[in-house]
Structures are given as structure tokens and as C-alpha cells.
Amino acid sequence: MSTAPIISKVWSFCNTLRDDGVGYGDYLEQITYLIFLKMADEYSKPPYKRNVGIPAKYTWPSLKAKRGAELEAHYLSLLRELGARKDVLGQIFTKSQNKIQDPAKLYRLIDMIDEVQWVSMGADVKGDIYEGLLEKNAEDTKSGAGQYFTPRALIKAMVECVRPEPGKSIADPACGTGGFFLAAYDFLTNPANYKLDKDQKTFLKHKTFYGNEIVTNTRRLCLMNMFLHNIGEIDGDVLISPNDALIAPSAQSFDYVLANPPFGKKSSMSFTNDEGEEETDDLTYNRQDFWATTSNKQLNFVQHIRTMLKTTGRAAVVVPDNVLFEGGAGEIVRQNLLKTTDLHTILRLPTGIFYANGVKANVLFFDNHTAAKNPWTKEVWFYDYRTNIHHTLKRKPLRFEHLEAFIECYNPQNRHKRKATWDATKNPEGRWRKFTYGELTARDKTSLDVFWLKDKSLTDLDNLPEPDDLAEEIIENLEAGLASFRQVLAGLGKTVGT
Structure with missing residues (x-):
């Protein structure tokens, strides 16, 4: 079943509401x-006949039965009452407001x-509908929603490399x-990968996934x-904690961690000073189980994930370039990561694939x-x-097929039988090569910011991107630079206009 018409219909109504400031x-x-x-209303009817606590x-019929001011007042009362609950229902409606x-x-x-029968619709279909809405929301770069949305092609590629197994736990702090949870779920339920028995299906539904989101x-x-x-x-247990994952060690350990921690180098907290003005201060986590x-x-997320x-356990984590070369901590x-874990793979990602502009990121597999x-x-x-890869969000977004060559090189079935594509004489343009522990620790500051390919755009005019792509890339880089400049000024207690 195609989800596009439903996504389009549900989303098109937003254009009407935007005129009202929604x-x-x-x-x-x-x-x-x-x-x-x-x-919840559908679950209360046959064949389910479940009371989910509403x-x-x-x-739902109470909403359908009202109009005008009576509907607005009833909806406000509903949100307030359901948001006070402690179960999943309350977590969905916590701090809810009518906008x-x-x-x-x-x-x-x-x-x-009301026109859609959501429960009887396949999980893959209704899930795709909601994912489509989330992606459209992420595309609105001004709202900042994109920082919570990792490109699904990248997530799928990471899951394909890690190949999580049934009956094991998966976390994302x-x-x-x-x-990441949904991609792992799709991988585990794919008959081409596993044929799950009843116990494995129950574990997958209730005990596999654990996360934090503040x-x-x-x-x-x-x-x-x-x-x-x-x-x-x-009406079950809440799988996603609202607590800051970095505050304290995790109460349990996990088989897999798949994550793309939030962009931005510094953690900070806001407070009101003696003059009544709001200030921010760098937030440092003093954890005895951290190396630095x-x-x-x-850096704190990398330490916490370990x-x-x-x-x-195994991890695949998206990190910005500074994690690979920054000195000090x-x-x-x-x-310590090289010593205590087997940091076996690093994927260098291009710019133009994240909704946050100008991000230079990598994936660490350890x-x-x-x-x-x-x-x-x-x-x-x-x-x-x-190097020499050009992506833009609109004209050339990242697709799963773009990362298939990397997955093949990664060799998920047996990563110990990898073969380099780079050769100093036979193939100096190869994108896949290895460096020994000794070679890496001998580098200044144990830098893992390793590159060997030549940027052809600096010497070969024929290799330049299309003018429209180049212009979009320049705009993204300028916006990223401006955002960084705002962060610097914010740290100095100043602001800069848009």
C-alpha cells in the first residue's frame, strides 16, 4: 500500500493551519x-476489547460529538487530564497544549x-506514514527539528553493518x-535476516529497545x-526515559548502542543571575567512570556509550570531526577508546546530508x-x-544505495576478511584502507582525522558540482558558519540578529 497519498493529505492541512500561526x-x-x-478507540472495540485507560x-466519540467553543474547551480538558497520568498514555500527553x-x-x-482505521493498518504502513510526517517536519530547517532527525539512509546502513541479533538489547542515549530503533526493528523482522519464534517476537516488542530523550x-x-x-x-511500560543520559551511569548494560548524539560541542545549562538576567554556563559531568x-x-556521549x-557489546555512533582530532580531553x-575497545571502522561522511547545515560527521564502529x-x-x-562526494538535501539527498559500496567493504558477515580497495600504485583513489594501532597512536594527539584522497575540485574544474548544487553547498556552509558564530557570541553573553 502506498503511503504517499495519506501523508500528502494529512500534511496538506498544515498549510491551512500555518496561516493561523501553527x-x-x-x-x-x-x-x-x-x-x-x-x-485507543479502535482498540476498545472487537476483536480487541481493550481498556487502555482513557x-x-x-x-474519541466525545470529540466527534462536539463543535465550536464546546469542542475547544473539551479538548483542552482532555489534554490536561491525560497529561497527568504516569503510564505511556501520560507520557504521550505530558505538557500537552492545544495549538x-x-x-x-x-x-x-x-x-x-477519523477516516483512517489505524489499528487494522499494517505496522509498516502506519509507521511509514508517521515517519513521512517526521521527515517533512525535519525539512523545516528554521524550526530546528532536523537536529532530532538522522537521515534514514545512514541509519539503515549502520544497522546493516552491525546486524543486531534477536533476543538482544538495543539502546540509544x-x-x-x-x-535507530525502527531501523533495527525492520532488520530484525525481515524474514531474509531472521525467522523469529514467539518468544523472540515478545522480547522484540517489550524488552529490546531502551532510550533517553530530554x-x-x-x-x-x-x-x-x-x-x-x-x-x-x-498501556505498557515506558521505554524512553526523559532523563539526561549523561548525568549518571546507565542502570543496565546493553548488547548494542546505535546513536547520533546531538550536534554542538558544549553542554550547557540556563540560569537566572542575581540581576534577573538569563545566562548560560558550560555543563561538566563529573563521572568517575569517564576517562576525561x-x-x-x-566526547561525553562517546564515553557514556562505552x-x-x-x-x-557493540556500538555504532555518529560523531562530528572534532571528536577525531581535538586535543586535551x-x-x-x-x-582509551583504542585501548579498551576494538575501534575497527570509521566512516567519513560528506556534508549536505544532515538537516543541520555544514555538519562534518563520521561513524565510529567499536x-x-x-x-x-x-x-x-x-x-x-x-x-x-x-572527498569528492557532493550531496545536497534538495537536489541530491543521501540514498541507501550511496552507502552500499561501504557496506560491502565493511563485510558485515565477517569483518575479519576485509580487503582494501586502496593501493598506493594500483588504485590510489581507493576509498577503503586500514591503519595500524601503532600508526594512529604515533600521529599528533592520536588524531583519527585521517584522509588520503586528493580533492579534485581544487585542481580539476571538470570535477566541480553543478552550479545549483555548488550554490546550495555554499549557502549551507555560510549558514553553518553563522550558526557557529552565534554560539560563540552567545557564550560571551551577546546576541546577533538574523
């Missing part, structure tokens, strides 16, 4: 509340959602809208996204191990999918 994110929130209520006066001030338009939205609205979207993909129960104490958020893993983290006298990392394989 942004993409606010619209998606209202969609979340209403779809959840409609599904009071009789706040059921649609026109009761007539609210009713039109209710009527549109900064899970955003749940993209942004309330994003966490709400994640819970709904997972539920629509058949993960968890409408730093306010660098990305502590989350079982001694046989960065050098300490890299040295396996945890028990303490040992000698370093666990023997060699690190690098795949350069950045």
Missing part, C-alpha cells in the same frame, strides 16, 4: 494526540483522522524520534513513532571487551565517503 512541529504534536486517541468522557485555536479547523483535523516534544514523537511501529503497548572530565558534549555496553578519550593488558584495537579501517 508551525510544523505544533501540527505534528496535534496529529500525535489525535491519532493516539483514535487508535476515561469515558474523553473518548489549534480555530475550533472549526480542529474538527476538520479530527474528521480527517539520545534517541530523538526513534530512527526534549519533551521530541520524546513524545518518539513514543508515538515506536508505538505505531508495533514496539511496546499502548569535559564540557564537550560529544560504559553502556556489555563486555561483548579528546586525545585522552581516543587513546566492540567492547573485558579489561586487558594490551590494546584491543589492532587496526582501524577507514572508508572515505567525503
Whole structure:
């Protein structure tokens, strides 16, 4: 079943609401509340006959039966009451507000959602619909929603490399809208990969996924996204914690960690000074299980993720370039990561694939191990999918097929039988090569920012991107630079206009 018509219909109504000041994110929130209520109503009927805890006066028919000011007042009361609950229902509706001030338009939205039988629809179909809405929301770069949305092609490629197994736990300490969980779920339920028995299916639904997301609205979207993909129960345990994952060690260890921690180097907290003015201060996590104490958020996530893993655990983590070359705490983290884990693969990513402009990122793949006298990392394989690669969000977005060559080189079935494509004489343009532990630790600051291919755009005019692509890339880089400049000024207690 094609989901495009439903996505288009549901999303097109947002254009009408934007005239009333309802942004993409606010619209998606209202969609979340209403779809959840409609599904709860469907579950209350045969053949399910389940009571999911919604009071009789706040059921879906109660919304359908009202109009005008009466509907608006009833909807506000519903959101307030359901948001006070402690179960999944309360987590979906926590701090919920009605952002649609026109009761007539609210009713039109209710009527549109009422036309779809959500429960009987396949998990893959309704999940794709919601994922489509999340991606459209991420495309609205001004809202900042893109920072919680990792390109699904990249997520799928990472999962294909890690190949999670049934009956094992998967965590993401900064899970955003749940993209890694859904890709792992799709991989595990794919008959080409595994034929799950009853116990494995139960474990997958209830005990496989655990995450943290501190942004309330994003966490709400994640819970709904997972539920629509058949993960968890409408009246079951809450799988996504609202707590800051970096505050303390994880209460349990996991078989896999798949993550793209939030962009930006510094963790910070806001407070009001003695003069009543709001200020920000760098937030440093003093954890005895960390190798280094730093306010660098990305380095802290790398350290935290290593502590989350079982001694046989495996991780795939997206990190910005500074994690690979920064001195001080960065050098300490890299040295310890090479010693205590098998950091076997680094994928260098191009710009133009994230909704946050100008991001230069990489994927670290490492396996945890028990303490040992000698370093666990023997060699690190690098795949350069950045040099002479041009992507833009609109004209040439990243697709899964773009990363298939990397997956083939990674050799997920047996990564110990890899073959380099780079050769100094036979193929100097090869993107896949390895460096030994000794070669890497001999580099200044144990830098893992390794590259060997020549940028042809500097010497070969024929290799330049199309003018439109080049212009879009320049704009992205300028916007990224401006965003960085704003962060610097914000740190100095100043602001800069748009």
C-alpha cells in the first residue's frame, strides 16, 4: 500500500493551519494526540476489547460529538487530564497544549483522522506514514527539528553493518524520534535476516529497545513513532526515559548502542543571575567512570556509550570531526577508546546530508571487551565517503544505495576478511584502507582525522558540482558558519540578529 497519498493529505492541512500561526512541529504534536486517541478507540472495540485507560468522557466519540467553543474547551480538558497520568498514555500527553485555536479547523483535523482505521493498518504502513510526517517536519530547517532527525539512509546502513541479533538489547542515549530503533526493528523482522519464534517476537516488542530523550516534544514523537511501529503497548511500560543520559551511569548494560548524539560541542545549562538576567554556563559531568572530565558534549556521549555496553557489546555512533582530532580531553578519550575497545571502522561522511547545515560527521564502529593488558584495537579501517562526494538535501539527498559500496567493504558477515580497495600504485583513489594501532597512536594527539584522497575540485574544474548544487553547498556552509558564530557570541553573553 502506498503511503504517499495519506501523508500528502494529512500534511496538506498544515498549510491551512500555518496561516493561523501553527508551525510544523505544533501540527505534528496535534496529529500525535489525535491519532493516539483514535487508535485507543479502535482498540476498545472487537476483536480487541481493550481498556487502555482513557476515561469515558474523553473518548474519541466525545470529540466527534462536539463543535465550536464546546469542542475547544473539551479538548483542552482532555489534554490536561491525560497529561497527568504516569503510564505511556501520560507520557504521550505530558505538557500537552492545544495549538489549534480555530475550533472549526480542529474538527476538520479530527474528521480527517477519523477516516483512517489505524489499528487494522499494517505496522509498516502506519509507521511509514508517521515517519513521512517526521521527515517533512525535519525539512523545516528554521524550526530546528532536523537536529532530532538522522537521515534514514545512514541509519539503515549502520544497522546493516552491525546486524543486531534477536533476543538482544538495543539502546540509544539520545534517541530523538526513534530512527535507530525502527531501523533495527525492520532488520530484525525481515524474514531474509531472521525467522523469529514467539518468544523472540515478545522480547522484540517489550524488552529490546531502551532510550533517553530530554526534549519533551521530541520524546513524545518518539513514543508515538515506536508505538505505531508495533514496539511496546499502548498501556505498557515506558521505554524512553526523559532523563539526561549523561548525568549518571546507565542502570543496565546493553548488547548494542546505535546513536547520533546531538550536534554542538558544549553542554550547557540556563540560569537566572542575581540581576534577573538569563545566562548560560558550560555543563561538566563529573563521572568517575569517564576517562576525561569535559564540557564537550560529544566526547561525553562517546564515553557514556562505552560504559553502556556489555563486555561483548557493540556500538555504532555518529560523531562530528572534532571528536577525531581535538586535543586535551579528546586525545585522552581516543587513546582509551583504542585501548579498551576494538575501534575497527570509521566512516567519513560528506556534508549536505544532515538537516543541520555544514555538519562534518563520521561513524565510529567499536566492540567492547573485558579489561586487558594490551590494546584491543589492532587496526582501524577507514572508508572515505567525503572527498569528492557532493550531496545536497534538495537536489541530491543521501540514498541507501550511496552507502552500499561501504557496506560491502565493511563485510558485515565477517569483518575479519576485509580487503582494501586502496593501493598506493594500483588504485590510489581507493576509498577503503586500514591503519595500524601503532600508526594512529604515533600521529599528533592520536588524531583519527585521517584522509588520503586528493580533492579534485581544487585542481580539476571538470570535477566541480553543478552550479545549483555548488550554490546550495555554499549557502549551507555560510549558514553553518553563522550558526557557529552565534554560539560563540552567545557564550560571551551577546546576541546577533538574523
